[in-house]
Amino acid sequence: LNIPKGVRRVLFRTLNTDRGLMWKAAGDMSYVGFTEDGAQWLVDNTDIKLVGIDYISVAAFDHLISAHVAFFKNAGYHPSRSPETRQREDWTIHAALLTSETGWL
Secondary structure, eight states: OOOOTTOOEEEEOOHHHHTTGGGOSSOOTTOOOBOHHHHHHHHHHOOOOEEEESSSOSBOGGGHHHHHHHHHTTTTOOTTSOTTTOOOOOOEEEEOOOOTTTTOO
16 A cells, blocks of 8 residues: 555545445445454554544454454554653544445545
């Protein structure tokens, strides 16, 4: 991913949308989401503090806990700041149904 420095919020449109998962009555546990490694990469290599995805969780079903832990384990601290000047910067994670009606596609 080529996410420019300074970008703090991102919404990912994935194959979940292409597969129409948000329009199915039953949940589909094969949805696309972050693995632990992917979540950790985002934390370590970007300035993003809010991430959204086009289904029920930002974490892939097989990584529900580990991916969320990767996002939250260092919540509140920006690594480039000294302890004296750190400000709380919590990660915010949202699952959103992004549709053509909302204009988010």
